[in-house]
Amino acid sequence: MALTVDQITTAVHTYIEAVGAGDPDKLGALFAEDAVQEDPVGNVNNGRDAIVAFFGNIKDVKKEATLKSLRVAGDVAVFEFSMITHAGDQKFLLEPIDVMRFDENGLIKSVVAVWSQDDLKVV
Amino acid sequence: MALTVDQITTAVHTYIEAVGAGDPDKLGALFAEDAVQEDPVGNVNNGRDAIVAFFGNIKDVKKEATLKSLRVAGDVAVFEFSMITHAGDQKFLLEPIDVMRFDENGLIKSVVAVWSQDDLKVV
Numbered sequence: 688m689a690l691t692v693d694q695i696t697t698a699v700h701t702y703i704e705a706v707g708a709g710d711p712d713k714l715g716a717l718f719a720e721d722a723v724q725e726d727p728v729g730n731v732n733n734g735r736d737a738i739v740a741f742f743g744n745i746k747d748v749k750k751e752a753t754l755k756s757l758r759v760a761g762d763v764a765v766f767e768f769s770m771i772t773h774a775g776d777q778k779f780l781l782e783p784i785d786v787m788r789f790d791e792n793g794l795i796k797s798v799v800a801v802w803s804q805d806d807l808k809v810v
Numbered sequence: 811m812a813l814t815v816d817q818i819t820t821a822v823h824t825y826i827e828a829v830g831a832g833d834p835d836k837l838g839a840l841f842a843e844d845a846v847q848e849d850p851v852g853n854v855n856n857g858r859d860a861i862v863a864f865f866g867n868i869k870d871v872k873k874e875a876t877l878k879s880l881r882v883a884g885d886v887a888v889f890e891f892s893m894i895t896h897a898g899d900q901k902f903l904l905e906p907i908d909v910m911r912f913d914e915n916g917l918i919k920s921v922v923a924v925w926s927q928d929d930l931k932v933v
Contacts, residue, residue, distance in 0.1 A: 692928075728884035758907050760926040761851035765888065765907050784881050784888050786909045786922070799909070803883040805815075 690789055692759045698793055699757055699764050706770065707752035715739035719794040726800035727783070749773040755782065762789050762796075771810065780810045813912055815882045821916055822880055822887050829893065830875035838862035842917040849923035850906070872896040878905065885912050885919075894933065903933045 690698075698717070705714045715735050718724070724732040724741065732741050750772050757766040764787045772779045783802040790796045813821075821840070828837045838858050841847070847855040847864065855864050873895050880889040887910045895902045906925040913919045 728886045758924050758929075760924045760929070763851045763922065763924050765909065765924045786888065786924075799886065801881050801883045801886050801888045801909075806881075806883070 690762060690791065690793055694793055695759045695762070695764050695789055696757065698789060698795075699759075699766055699787065700754065702787075702795070703752050703754045703766075703768055706768075707750055709742070709746045709748070709750055711739045711742035711746050714742045717795055719790050719792070719796050722795055723797045724800075726798065727802045728799060763787070764789070778810045780808045781806060813885060813914065813916055817916055818882045818885070818887050818912055819880065821912060821918075822882075822889055822910065823877065825910075825918070826875050826877050826889075826891055829891075830873055832865070832869045832871070832873055834862045834865035834869050837865045840918055842913050842915075842919050845918055846920045847923075849921065850925045851922060886910070887912070901933045903931045904929060 702717055705717060715738055718735050718738050720735050722735060722738060724738045726741065732738050750770055752768055752770045755767040755769055757764060765784065767782055767784045769780060769782045772781070781802060783800045786799045786801065787795055788797045825840055828840060838861055841858050841861050843858050845858060845861060847861045849864065855861050873893055875891055875893045878890040878892055880887060888907065890905055890907045892903060892905045895904070904925060906923045909922045909924065910918055911920045
């Protein structure tokens with residue numbers, strides 16, 4: 688059965704919270720087994736294990752993630768969020784636009800995170 | 811060779827102008843032969859001929875299209891635009907968020923237009 692707008696909205700909020708918390712296994716559990724993650728554009732991870740490894744690489748970086756805008760249509764969400772990362776005394780701001788498609792179980796089937804190094808700002 | 815941000819920006823502006831003008835063949839020429847169009851989410855047209863037919867169905871609707879925001883990363887553009895359509899004395903506003911991927915020739919390889927009937931407003 689198709690997901691409702693409310694279900695997808697909740698799933699996006701859960702994802703943003705999990706990105707901020709940074710636990711790779713909790714993040715991996717939000718994805719379908721055969722999910723495809725492209726983050727950023729051009730950097731593709733195939734399947735949940737590769738996605739957990741991707742989040743594992745950045746798990747020790749202190750992060751704050753906040754949802755800025757969200758559009759839902761059918762099984763697709765497009766949302767912009769701000770992510771502040773801390774590296775020593777420096778803070779960096781990145782505002783990815785993610786395009787996320789969900790399966791009928793509410794798991795993430797695919798995500799494309801649209802950002803490049805040019806979007807990274809020192810704050 | 812990879813497209814530059816400027817080339818993709820120009821291609822998006824060309825697309826928005828063509829949507830406003832509404833000529834199906836000119837619109838079709840912006841797409842790769844084997845392009846996939848999903849507009850809106852869930853309504854898939856495979857290949858240039860199907861895409862030209864899609865635009866043919868709405869070619870007599872008077873439209874104004876204006877780009878609102880644009881993010882480019884790699885070969886992907888995400889943009890929001892406003893489209894006002896005229897139907898008799900009524901005007902409708904729709905603001906799709908399009909996710910567009912380009913091939914190395916600058917042609918549209920895929921587009922997903924993220925909007926639903928709930929986004930259509932009488933103005």
